[in-house]
Amino acid sequence: MDPVIEQRLVELESRLAFQEHALAELSDALAAARAESSDNARRLEMALADLKQLRTFLYPDPASEPPPPHY
Secondary structure, three states: OOHHHHHHHHHHHHHHHHHHHHHHHHHHHHHHHHHHHHHHHHHHHHHHHHHHHHHHHHOOOHHHOOOOOOO
């Protein structure tokens, strides 16, 4: 085989291996980012539910309160 062609083939194989490795790393990073995003969304939903419960506790419905004494 021609040494120039063999050198080019080795270089192409090396580039392909590097790109496959980079693609695997990007895939892992994307999976981690999606998991973190899902976890953050779950935490936000929990925080909003807690806030809603706290609002209900601090500011009850005025219609359910008895009328003031001067009525």
